[in-house]
Amino acid sequence: xxxxxxxVLWWLAASIVLVSAVQAQGNAPSSPxxxxxxxxxALLAPIALYPDSxxxxxxxxxxxPLEVVQAARWSKANPKLSxxxxxxxxxxxxxxxxxxxxxxxxxxxEMMNEKxxxxxxxxxxxxxxxxxxxxxxxxxxxxxQANGHLESNAQQVVRTETQYIVIEPAQxxxxxxxxxxxxxxxxxxxxxxxPPYYYPGVxxxxxxxxxxxxxxxxxxxxxxxxxxxxxxxxxxxVDINVNRATNxxxxxxxxxxxxxxxxQHNPQHRGNVGYRDAASxxxxxxxxxxxxxxxxxxxxxxxxxxRDNLGGExxxxxxxxxxxxxxxxxxxxxxxxxxxxxxxxxxxFDRSNRSGQRSNAFEGVGNGNRDLDRGRAxxxxxxxxxxxxxxxxxxxxxxxxxxxxxMSAGGGGGARAGGGGGGGRGGRR
Numbered sequence: 001x002x003x004x005x006x007x008v009l010w011w012l013a014a015s016i017v018l019v020s021a022v023q024a025q026g027n028a029p030s031s032p033x034x035x036x037x038x039x040x041x042a043l044l045a046p047i048a049l050y051p052d053s054x055x056x057x058x059x060x061x062x063x064x065p066l067e068v069v070q071a072a073r074w075s076k077a078n079p080k081l082s083x084x085x086x087x088x089x090x091x092x093x094x095x096x097x098x099x100x101x102x103x104x105x106x107x108x109x110e111m112m113n114e115k116x117x118x119x120x121x122x123x124x125x126x127x128x129x130x131x132x133x134x135x136x137x138x139x140x141x142x143x144x145q146a147n148g149h150l151e152s153n154a155q156q157v158v159r160t161e162t163q164y165i166v167i168e169p170a171q172x173x174x175x176x177x178x179x180x181x182x183x184x185x186x187x188x189x190x191x192x193x194x195p196p197y198y199y200p201g202v203x204x205x206x207x208x209x210x211x212x213x214x215x216x217x218x219x220x221x222x223x224x225x226x227x228x229x230x231x232x233x234x235x236x237x238v239d240i241n242v243n244r245a246t247n248x249x250x251x252x253x254x255x256x257x258x259x260x261x262x263x264q265h266n267p268q269h270r271g272n273v274g275y276r277d278a279a280s281x282x283x284x285x286x287x288x289x290x291x292x293x294x295x296x297x298x299x300x301x302x303x304x305x306x307r308d309n310l311g312g313e314x315x316x317x318x319x320x321x322x323x324x325x326x327x328x329x330x331x332x333x334x335x336x337x338x339x340x341x342x343x344x345x346x347x348x349f350d351r352s353n354r355s356g357q358r359s360n361a362f363e364g365v366g367n368g369n370r371d372l373d374r375g376r377a378x379x380x381x382x383x384x385x386x387x388x389x390x391x392x393x394x395x396x397x398x399x400x401x402x403x404x405x406x407m408s409a410g411g412g413g414g415a416r417a418g419g420g421g422g423g424g425r426g427g428r429r
Contacts, residue, residue: 031276031277031278031279032276032277034128034129034132034277035124035125035128035129035132036194037132037135037136037139038190038191038193038194039194040125040129040132040133040135040136041136041139041140041191041194041196042191042194042195042196042197043118043121043122043125043136043197044122044133044136044137044140045140045182045186045196045197045198046111046182046196046197046198046199048136048137048140048141048144049140049141049144049150049167049178049180049185050167050177050178051156051167051168051169051175051176052166052167052168052230052231053168053169053227053228053229053230054105054108054175054177054227055137055167055231056229056230056231056238056263057098057101057102057226057227057228057229058102058108058112058122059122059126059133059238060096060098060126060229060238060263061096061098061099061101061102061112062112062119062120062122062123062126063123063126063127063265063270064095064096064098064099064269064270064271064273065116065119065120065123065270065273066270066271066272066273067095067096067099067269067271068099068102068109068112068113068116068119069113069116070093070095070099071090071093071095071099071100071102071103071109072109072110072112072113073113074090074093074103075103075106075109075110076110079106081103081106082103082104082105082106082221082223083104083221083222083223083226084104084222084223084224084225084226085222086103086104086106087100087101087103087104087223087225087226087248089103090103091248091249091250095269096249096266096269097228097245097248097249097252097256098229099269100248100249101226101227101228101248102226104175104221104223104225104226105175105177105221105223105226107177107202107205107218108177110201110202111199111201111202114199114201115197115199118197118199120273124275124276124277127265127275127276127277127280128276128277128279128280130236130237130238131236131237134231134233134236138163138164138165138233140186141165141167142165143186143187144185144186145158145165146187147185147186147187149180149184149185149186149214149215150165150167150185152170153170154170155169155170155176155178155217155220156168156169156170156176156178157169157170161233161234162233162234164233164234166231166233171220172224172227173222173224174220174221174222174223174224175220175221175223175224175226175227176217176218176220176221177218177221178215178216178217179202179203179205179206179215179216179217179218180214180215180216181198181214182196182197182198183196183198184214184215185214185215203216205218206218225244225247225248226248227244228240228241228244228245228247228248229241229245229263232262237262237263238262238263239260239261239262239263240256240257240261240262240263241261242254242256242257242261265284266287267284267287268287270284
């Protein structure tokens with residue numbers, strides 16, 4: 001009898017342990033599959049042809065989306081500041097050095113802020129698949145070069161090191177940020193299921209109908225002091241010039257980089273924004289604030305926390321987690337555009353605007369060639385003197401949320417559409 005009783009107790013204990021283990025496994029946050037090569041190509045398409053140093057700093061900054069929003073708000077509040085002059089004004093801000101560096105390039109910050117979903121995906125890809133991201137950049141550059149849209153000129157130097165294409169400023173003191181239409185510079189896109197992202201709002205910074213040829217160069221930014229990072233293509237990582245970084249952020253030291261001055265992500269600057277994959281969550285969990293950790297291990301709830309946190313940051317400049325989907329419809333409406341819902345789910349790029357139409361600032365290409373036709377129409381219009389922006393005065397019209405609004409801009413004549421795309425501004429020095 002005692003033997004039978006002991007067996008029953010052992011069986012019950014074993015059952016409880018087994019059930020607990022199954023429940024723990026079921027409650028663990030799922031990790032989506034890695035980004036495929038064609039997804040990465042589509043994601044990197046808008047920025048792969050940027051100078052190497054600027055491209056690396058955009059990717060580093062994308063891993064801190066809350067601070068990107070804060071920096072974009074600062075830039076919008078200081079429209080006359082760019083380049084090294086802007087850097088000097090933010091030296092006391094608590095943002096990561098990569099985010100601080102981007103105030104020198106307001107049009108880049110505008111793009112990242114207006115499309116936080118795209119910025120978040122850049123972050124996810126760069127943190128989990130850095131070498132795959134680098135491979136995607138090289139594929140895109142090779143495609144653009146083969147199509148005759150990537151070559152040295154007065155703004156940039158394009159050269160080849162072994163099998164890698166390197167892009168550098170032609171004049172180290174002046175950094176030019178190109179604007180280009182992916183459907184033109186890369187030629188026929190080989191992945192219809194994954195059309196390239198495209199942010200037409202950035203063209204408001206460029207004079208005339210420069211995009212007729214597929215590539216536009218605006219005014220250069222005097223931003224030599226903003227550059228501190230660069231690719232090590234052969235080694236597959238990002239090099240950091242610590243001395244230059246210290247000039248941007250006096251608190252930056254050798255402790256902020258890995259061995260060999262390689263870039264390392266700092267979770268303290270990520271706030272409560274979740275990580276997409278389990279490996280990143282495990283790697284950075286011990287370095288996160290306790291509140292962030294609690295939200296991180298809720299699986300899907302972690303993604304919801306990310307969206308709500310970013311939405312709250314854009315709406316009320318608050319960093320607490322909560323459902324701020326309404327945002328501020330008043331003073332911040334121009335900044336938020338159609339992104340009232342904050343950050344969409346991973347994989348959701350398009351969102352419905354108030355009129356029920358699909359709208360987004362990065363115009364995809366494909367799906368019946370609807371957007372490609374739109375790009376061709378814009379090109380035709382520019383060839384007849386009605387480009388996105390013109391250097392003279394005038395008005396442009398931007399549909400937003402089912403209605404329309406006329407705004408005075410540096411450009412003239414052209415029409416620009418996009419769900420919440422950045423407000424038009426003339427080019428600046």
